[in-house]
Amino acid sequence: MLLYFLCLVLFSIGIFCILRKRNLIKIIIGIIIAEYAVHLFFALVGYRAEGRSPIFTPSENIFNMVDPLPQALVLTAIVIGLAVTAMMVAIAIRIYDKYGTFDITKIRKLHG
Amino acid sequence: MILYILLIIMIIGAIAAVQMQDLISAVIAVGAVGLALSIAFLVLKAPDLAITQLVVEILCLIILIRATLKKDLPFSTSGRWFFNTLVVAVFTVTFLGIGYYCLKDLPVFGQPIMKVANIYLETGLSKTGASNLVAAVILDFRAYDTLGEATILFTAVIGVIAIMRRVGRKKVGEEVEEDE
Amino acid sequence: MNNKKEAAVPDPNKGMTIIVKTITRLTVGLILLYGIYILSHGHVSPGGGFAGGVIVALSFIHIMLAFGKDVALKKLSMRAASFFESLGALLFLLIAVIGFTGGSFFLNFFADKGEPFKLFSAGIIPLCNIAISLKVGAGLFSIFVILVMLKFTVDGKKGN
Numbered sequence: 439m440l441l442y443f444l445c446l447v448l449f450s451i452g453i454f455c456i457l458r459k460r461n462l463i464k465i466i467i468g469i470i471i472a473e474y475a476v477h478l479f480f481a482l483v484g485y486r487a488e489g490r491s492p493i494f495t496p497s498e499n500i501f502n503m504v505d506p507l508p509q510a511l512v513l514t515a516i517v518i519g520l521a522v523t524a525m526m527v528a529i530a531i532r533i534y535d536k537y538g539t540f541d542i543t544k545i546r547k548l549h550g
Numbered sequence: 551m552i553l554y555i556l557l558i559i560m561i562i563g564a565i566a567a568v569q570m571q572d573l574i575s576a577v578i579a580v581g582a583v584g585l586a587l588s589i590a591f592l593v594l595k596a597p598d599l600a601i602t603q604l605v606v607e608i609l610c611l612i613i614l615i616r617a618t619l620k621k622d623l624p625f626s627t628s629g630r631w632f633f634n635t636l637v638v639a640v641f642t643v644t645f646l647g648i649g650y651y652c653l654k655d656l657p658v659f660g661q662p663i664m665k666v667a668n669i670y671l672e673t674g675l676s677k678t679g680a681s682n683l684v685a686a687v688i689l690d691f692r693a694y695d696t697l698g699e700a701t702i703l704f705t706a707v708i709g710v711i712a713i714m715r716r717v718g719r720k721k722v723g724e725e726v727e728e729d730e
Numbered sequence: 731m732n733n734k735k736e737a738a739v740p741d742p743n744k745g746m747t748i749i750v751k752t753i754t755r756l757t758v759g760l761i762l763l764y765g766i767y768i769l770s771h772g773h774v775s776p777g778g779g780f781a782g783g784v785i786v787a788l789s790f791i792h793i794m795l796a797f798g799k800d801v802a803l804k805k806l807s808m809r810a811a812s813f814f815e816s817l818g819a820l821l822f823l824l825i826a827v828i829g830f831t832g833g834s835f836f837l838n839f840f841a842d843k844g845e846p847f848k849l850f851s852a853g854i855i856p857l858c859n860i861a862i863s864l865k866v867g868a869g870l871f872s873i874f875v876i877l878v879m880l881k882f883t884v885d886g887k888k889g890n
Contacts (some may be wrong), residue, residue, distance in 0.1 A: 441659055444557040446649045448564055450642050455568040458638045463573050463618055467580050470610070471564045474587050477603075478560075481594045483668075487660030491595045492683035493776065494675055496847045503683070504665045506597045506674075510687035512599055514699040516781045517866060520606045521706035524873045527617045528710045531877065597776035601768070607785040609870060612791065616877060678838060680773040680852035688778075689858045693836040696858075697826065700819055700865055707815065707869045714876045 441482055449475035462530045462540040466523065473519045477512050484508035556590045573618040581611045598684045744798035754796035761789040769863040773852040779859040783866030790871050799878065811872045818865030825854055825861065 452475060455468030489533030492506040530540065537545050560583050561636035566577035591599040657663055664671075670687060680686040688696050745751065769782025794802035829837030840853040850856075 439653065439659065441553060441557065442653045443650060443657060444554070444561065446646060446653065448557070448561055450646050451561065451564045451568060452637055453645065455641045457567070457641065458635060461573070463614070464576065466614070466680070467567055467576055470580055471567065471634045473581060474560070474583060476556075478587060478590060481591055481596055481599060482659065483656070484640075484662055485594050485660060486662055486664075489595050491597055491776075492671075493597075494681040494683070494846070496681075503671055504689050505664050506670060506683040507667045508685050509596045509599055510692060511695070512596075513602055513684065513688060513778070513780060514695060516599070516602050516606050517784070518702050520610055520784075520870070521554075521703050521873070523610055524613055524870075524877070525706050525709050525713070526597055527613055528713045528877060531617055532713055571777060598778060601776055602778075602781040602784070605781055605788060609784060609788060609791070609874075611878060613874065659810070663823075678852055678855065679846050680855050681847050682773050682775060682778075685773045685778050685855055685859070686852075689855045690836070690838055690853075693826065693858070696862065697822065697836075700822055703865065703869050704815070704819060706872055710873050710876055714879075716859065 440477070445475055445479045445482060448478070462533065462542060462544050465532065465542075466526050469526070470519075470523060471517075477515060477519075480508040480512045480515075553590060556586050556593070560586045560590075574615070575613045577611065580614070581607060584610070596684075598682070615693055626641055744797050750796050754779070754792060758789050758792050761792060761872070762786060765789060765863075765867075769859050770856065771849065772859040773855045774847055774849065779862030780866055782859070783863035784870060786867040787870040790867075791874050792879070794874070799875075803875070806871065808872060808875060811868045811875070812870075814864050815868035815872065818861045818863075818868065821861040822858060822865065825857055829854075837856065 449472050452468045452470075452472030454473065456465055458463060459468065484507065486502060486504045489502050489504040490500050492503045492509070494500065533545060534540060539545065563579050563583040563586065567576045567583065570576040570579060584603065588600050588603040588607065591597075591603055616697060670683060674683050674686045674691075675681065678686040678690045680690070742788060765782050765785030765788075767782075768777035768785060769779055772778035772782065790806055811861055826836050829835055831837075836854075838853040838855075845851055
């Protein structure tokens with residue numbers, strides 16, 4: 439329970455960064471932090487106490503494996519997060535090229 | 551116990567990344583958060599996620615550093631600084647409070663429900679022949695998800711190429727340097 | 731632009747210092763080999779197509795960071811990267827469609843799935859791992875190349 443709450447604190451730090459900061463790179467950093475919190479939350483939900491990794495070994499039978507389904511979902515989500523981050527960075531670089539700043543309040547002035 | 555320590559390290563790193571003044575330091579702090587997350591995955595018995603998170607974090611860090619290099623800008627603190635911060639802080643605290651009550655309905659940490667995963671655990675080895683059950687889930691039981699992921703990755707690559715291309719945006723006297 | 735680069739020794743003025751270049755020359759092959767190991771053993775040990783693909787992409791990015799853009803693009807040009815990415819996507823889709831011969835999408839169509847815990851086992855899963863690692867590696871490498879190329883042109887324009 440407290441672990442879940444600490445994970446939620448991490449998520450809300452990301453939300454705070456997205457809502458408050460004006461720098462585009464800081465907004466991307468906030469999105470990355472919120473994404474990490476979601477990934478960690480999935481892995482926490484699937485954990486079983488005293489569990490083993492979901493990998494069979496030929497020598498022994500294992501009955502207390504952790505849940506493999508959230509791990510499989512997060513595994514695809516990590517790579518998607520990297521691709522989306524690269525795309526956001528591309529948009530930020532293009533905005534810097536056009537306006538000469540990362541500040542979103544100055545971008546609104548449309549002097550291109 | 552080690553999970554609490556790792557989560558507190560991650561929260562400290564995240565606060566440092568949010569509040570740091572220059573962008574390079576903020577990006578390095580994000581790297582610290584990601585590497586602590588990799589160790590947390592290892593503690594949570596997910597070695598696949600730990601390896602993937604480690605290598606993805608390194609590549610993400612390289613991309614962010616290439617974006618922020620030589621572009622360090624001072625922060626503008628003009629405008630309604632107090633009002634904006636107050637509104638966002640009130641929203642965040644309200645979100646945390648509501649989330650705290652919602653989290654009570656989840657199963658207790660360490661005792662997952664595992665209705666779907668029991669079938670995978672029992673019949674995974676005999677049906678697919680793969681001893682790594684995560685690989686069996688993402689490539690055999692739920693391979694349709696992976697097909698969608700490949701589509702998203704393809705779309706992201708096409709989007710980056712379309713955003714970054716120089717064709718059609720060339721100004722006078724500027725050399726075009728493109729291989730695509 | 732590339733025709734003046736045919737010499738085996740790269741331009742010493744591009745890229746980082748001699749220490750970084752020497753260490754890169756020693757380690758980059760090992761990194762590529764580790765990536766291939768991770769992706770080919772994805773069904774019997776931790777790893778898989780995603781992590782292996784990213785490690786393979788990182789080995790080429792390592793060359794690019796140490797030696798500069800031209801040397802890395804001579805190893806794997808943009809045309810080859812886009813070819814490998816399309817090949818990975820089509821291979822993955824082909825494996826999915828072949829399953830229709832047995833009745834459903836993504837069917838594990840090998841009758842003999844092999845002995846478990848061996849390298850050649852688990853039916854279509856190693857083939858899918860290879861396809862996904864081709865797609866992820868080539869895609870991330872081309873994303874990085876495009877970001878870096880634009881950054882160079884912007885710096886040149888701002889410097890004038």
